[in-house]
Amino acid sequence: MAKVLERREALYGEDLLAWAEQQVAHLRAGQLDRLDVQHLIDELEAMAGKLRRELKNRLRILVAHLLKWQVQPKRRSRSWAATIAERRDQIEALLEENPSLRHDLEDVARSAYSRAVRLAAIKTGLSRQAFPAELPYDERTILGDEGEADAS
Secondary structure, X not given: OHHHHHHHHHHHHHOHHHHHHHHHHHHHOOOHHHOOHHHXXXXXXXXXXXXXXXXXXXXXXXXXXXXXXXXXHHHOOHHXXXXXXXXXXXXXXXXXXXXXXXXXXXXXXXXXXXXXXXXXXXXXXXXXXXXXXXXXXXXXXXXXOOOOOOOO
16 A cells, blocks of 8 residues: 555656546546545645636736726727737636636735736836726726726
């Protein structure tokens, strides 16, 4: 038994793909006693964290674009509106694939807001004080569900 555990540890550390395929084979065969349970737990937790970080990063970039759109109305263009629409589509696709992330959308957007302001400030050349102190958008505005084709 010790050799089996030792081999699981080695495979996990040497080749994550081979380890994952082995775990899938064990699950399909109903060989639950052969699963590397602790590493499975670790990988599932890491996967959930990665999805949350992906949402946060996508929201940071979208909110930065929305802020720039808000404070620079004379610089608005169709290309810029298309970029915002594309970012919204990417977030919507992520939420469709992972519906439970939708419950955290506004909280995640709030946690990404200071970095979005920093990014918008760099891109516009404006100071951070030129932007609202707190996230000015709700979920409908972030996702573009307010019925407007452009970024409002």
